[in-house]
Amino acid sequence: MHSFFHEHRVLIETELKGFFAGKKNNLPYAGIWGPDLMDRFYSFAIQGKMIRGGLVILGYSLFRDHVPETVFKTAAAIEIIHSSLLIHDDIMDRDDLRRGKETFHVQYRDEWMKRQAPDPDHFGKSLAICAGDIGFFLAFDLLSELNIDHILRAKILALWSHELTTVGLAQMQDVSHIFFPNRVTQRDILELYRYKTARYTFSLPLATGALLAGQIEDVTGSFSRLGEQVGIIFQIKDDEIEFFGDSDSTGKSAGSDIREGKKTLFHLHLQKMLDASSSPSAEIQPSISDDERRFLERILGRVKITAADLSKLRQLVKRYGIREKIQHTINKLQQNAEKEISKLPVGEAKKRILTDILESSISRTY
């Protein structure tokens, strides 16, 4: 990640620490889990890369030099929302690992097992659903407490609730892609990435920062388009890291996308290769061996896959130039993003930061 994120994450962490400690000491109803959740949520939130929070700060910094505490608080709120979305996503994707630690539903499942109570799986998921919901409410609570103009607060509320609705719908699509029999196209996949990841990860925080800096909605339009290009690249790289990484370096369960049948660009190109192998008139070269065809039929039909399967799949991706095909898609997105950056109403030094972030998104390996 770009150094801008490293430099600012400690400031977001500080806000998160203060916020959760304040809530913990001031819960109107604590129950068994209240104080524990404030600690657990804080620990989880600060383990992320804090890209979204960092982009709020960047969106502000592009227009103003001194960054006030309110901006860091807003960044913290966005990180809380993101944590909640991950807590719910991990239930849906049946992921055990996130940010190098057990996912929330697994943490709660283990709490249940310690107490030798029945149905630990169900209990773990139930408490994780609650925890995610609470995170959303806490983030809006934090927004309500920000010391900003009320008109600005209303604009941010509109932006967030609108974009998050879309993220939710894109997540439903993503969950459903897994099993729906229709073949998806590259266009479908990139469209999903645009709404599931790109707008929410890049456009929304940049626009939020710009609004806090007193910019009117005009600029948020440019940020939207820029955010979409960079964000789609980010998601494609995320898929690549997920596909090639091991859980030690990624902090996530290895091969989860393939196991869950996610329709990534890797999946798309492998599927195309398989289709071509059974239609001799197809123009795709080189064609795969019979053994490879049978292997792909089995894996892409979504079965339990072993570590050996994953390793073989990785070799296929390398051997048949799928990485290069995906790189080609990234290059086109990068060109669009560069065009958007050049048009932004900010100085050259600020544009350089954005270009650097774009480049580090493309070269990132974790």
Next chain:
Amino acid sequence: MHSFFHEHRVLIETELKGFFAGKKNNLPYAGIWGPDLMDRFYSFAIQGKMIRGGLVILGYSLFRDHVPETVFKTAAAIEIIHSSLLIHDDIMDRDDLRRGKETFHVQYRDEWMKRQAPDPDHFGKSLAICAGDIGFFLAFDLLSELNIDHILRAKILALWSHELTTVGLAQMQDVSHIFFPNRVTQRDILELYRYKTARYTFSLPLATGALLAGQIEDVTGSFSRLGEQVGIIFQIKDDEIEFFGDSDSTGKSAGSDIREGKKTLFHLHLQKMLDASSSPSAEIQPSISDDERRFLERILGRVKITAADLSKLRQLVKRYGIREKIQHTINKLQQNAEKEISKLPVGEAKKRILTDILESSISRTY
């Protein structure tokens, strides 16, 4: 329910209809499920009793005569939030029926089964988690669109996000009560009801309506206390209806609380009776038979219970005066509520509406 709710529900319905139709035609990303969800959510939201929405209108009407459309829109937003909470609760409580129809996760599970896809249970729950999340975001979106003063919007945002955080924590407690070995007291149960149901169902909507009517926060304090008393009664009656009703009349799965081991006042008194039967020095009279003791040990230890078990349990509750004990608790809450109503800064005619609602909450049978 009181006629006030009947009279106003159609106006909330109209707002919900307009809101979801508007969203459906204007989704930036629809995906497979977007338009379907807007229809599905609308159908679900309008099947409720709309008590919370009605109380927003009442909270406003206590202070002003003409109720503007903004108040109905706010009522609609609260009903959307409530629907989302129910969608998530039904996953946790494993309920198949709600408002006389299949619960969301069951609806989506069936969609999945139609497509003969694997893991319909998991898929159904995943999509229902998304649907609930989206409902929260849509409600905040509706709040952001309200044509009200921005200071007022900020106050409502603070009120809602604060109270909903508490509802989430109380829900975690409720889920955990099921299995946690510690005995709970009547005080624990009523405290949970206060935060899980009462404040959120009565205090929050009344306070929201009062804020919309231009009242300052002082009044919301009185409304909080009143809402808590009425709301706890409401929850106790809800438990009673759940315990004695059949699914045809309640629209919910029969005996769900007992099946899920929920700690209700019924559960508490049955447990007390069981404890007394094994300690001869206890003062509780009359004591139960050995057969009844063994039966209670089995049921309260939470096993699968049959319709015959439920019927026997209902007889025990009647025979040993548990309904009367619970009525005694209700009577005390009613006295407190009447005191709060008498102190409110509104005219006698308005007080009469509140007293009527209190009384109809106590006498309600569905």
